[in-house]
Amino acid sequence: MNSANTPARNTKVMSRFDLTSRLIAKLKHEEAVIGGIGNTNFDLWAAGHRPQNFYMLGSMGLAFPIALGVALAQPDRRVFALEGDGSLLMQLGSLSTIATLAPKNLTMVVMDNGIYQITGAQPTPGAAVADIVAIAVASGLTNSSWAADEDDFERLIEESMSDAGPTLIGVRIDDKPGVGTTRRDPVQIRERFMHGMGVREPL
Amino acid sequence: MAVAEEKTSPETSEKSWQGIVLQTLKRNDIRLVPYVPDRVLTTLIKNLHADPFFTTFPTAREEEAVGIVAGAWMGGMRSAVLMQTSGFATLANVLASLAIPYQIPLIMFVSERGTLGEFNYGQSLVCRTMRPVLDSLAMEHHTATRLDEFEFIVDRSIKQAITTQAPVALILSPLLTGGKVFDK
Numbered sequence: 349m350n351s352a353n354t355p356a357r358n359t360k361v362m363s364r365f366d367l368t369s370r371l372i373a374k375l376k377h378e379e380a381v382i383g384g385i386g387n388t389n390f391d392l393w394a395a396g397h398r399p400q401n402f403y404m405l406g407s408m409g410l411a412f413p414i415a416l417g418v419a420l421a422q423p424d425r426r427v428f429a430l431e432g433d434g435s436l437l438m439q440l441g442s443l444s445t446i447a448t449l450a451p452k453n454l455t456m457v458v459m460d461n462g463i464y465q466i467t468g469a470q471p472t473p474g475a476a477v478a479d480i481v482a483i484a485v486a487s488g489l490t491n492s493s494w495a496a497d498e499d500d501f502e503r504l505i506e507e508s509m510s511d512a513g514p515t516l517i518g519v520r521i522d523d524k525p526g527v528g529t530t531r532r533d534p535v536q537i538r539e540r541f542m543h544g545m546g547v548r549e550p551l
Numbered sequence: 552m553a554v555a556e557e558k559t560s561p562e563t564s565e566k567s568w569q570g571i572v573l574q575t576l577k578r579n580d581i582r583l584v585p586y587v588p589d590r591v592l593t594t595l596i597k598n599l600h601a602d603p604f605f606t607t608f609p610t611a612r613e614e615e616a617v618g619i620v621a622g623a624w625m626g627g628m629r630s631a632v633l634m635q636t637s638g639f640a641t642l643a644n645v646l647a648s649l650a651i652p653y654q655i656p657l658i659m660f661v662s663e664r665g666t667l668g669e670f671n672y673g674q675s676l677v678c679r680t681m682r683p684v685l686d687s688l689a690m691e692h693h694t695a696t697r698l699d700e701f702e703f704i705v706d707r708s709i710k711q712a713i714t715t716q717a718p719v720a721l722i723l724s725p726l727l728t729g730g731k732v733f734d735k
Binding site for chain 1: 583606608611612614616617619622623624625626627628630644645647648654655
């Protein structure tokens with residue numbers, strides 16, 4: 349990751365679990381959180397299960413589209429989405445869709461370690477050359493920025509909650525695996541999430 | 552003159568296949584319609600955009616539209632996706648890892664390319680993958696060929712998808728739509 353080809357960056361390399369925990373600690377209004385495939389949702393699970401969390405067990409790259417769907421269905425609820433850089437590279441077109449629809453209740457976080465950690469830490473095709481935040485800006489998500497450190501991440505999360513359009517926050521993270529392991533029960537995950545969204549009552 | 556012609560043209564009347572789709576979606580409170588376009592779907596897409604009941608927009612890939620539909624359903628909003636045959640062929644992973652295991656009533660309208668007068672060899676090949684994929688996942692699917700059966704198929708399929716929390720594919724045959732032919 350720190351090869352001679354990598355552009356100089358003034359962003360601190362942080363911990364996915366720590367940042368996820370900081371985000372969850374800020375949530376006071378039953379905000380939705382969509383966790384992308386693998387480590388992203390493992391750390392969301394480990395940060396403390398809430399009924400408003402949704403955990404993806406496949407469909408790599410769809411955390412932002414799923415979050416967009418929730419945001420469109422419930423415009424009065426803040427929706428957060430956590431996605432990895434490798435996942436996002438699979439679905440870059442979704443950034444333009446989101447920029448066009450411009451839901452003001454959507455905050456996207458990209459956990460960027462430049463590797464497919466869970467499959468053996470192979471570098472992503474963009475690791476040494478692509479800038480996810482620059483891609484987001486060029487896709488029309490003008491309110492996109494890198495978090496310099498943990499305090500800056502918290503500030504950007506706070507700001508996003510009152511912004512007039514969607515926000516994307518890029519964070520550089522280390523190469524550690526997720527802290528927990530989500531219980532892989534898709535029906536329960538979906539049903540609990542719908543309870544958390546106030547769409548259904550338990551039987 | 553042009554307006555009068557449009558009003559009476561078969562494509563915009565409620566008895567056209569496009570009119571039946573629009574009215575049946577509305578009757579079943581399906582408000583969100585992401586799509587990847589197809590020539591055959593042009594009039595339907597135009598009419599959906601013109602009706603303020605619907606939130607309809609293009610996505611870059613069909614998978615993306617399926618993700619949006621899943622999120623919207625879990626947030627309490629019903630939706631459907633429009634695509635063509637080759638777009639369906641990109642969906643096996645998301646059907647098997649999201650729509651089916653999470654019990655999402657994903658309602659798909661697939662305009663059928665690749666048969667009954669296809670001129671593009673690739674389209675005819677990809678069309679042959681569609682029903683085997685649907686069958687391998689034991690997914691409900693119907694091929695609509697006749698206008699007189701169409702409303703029944705669409706309305707009942709939507710209701711079944713929602714009540715059984717299972718995806719459905721409604722394949723729009725060239726026998727219904729006229730399809731896309733070489734001179735277009």
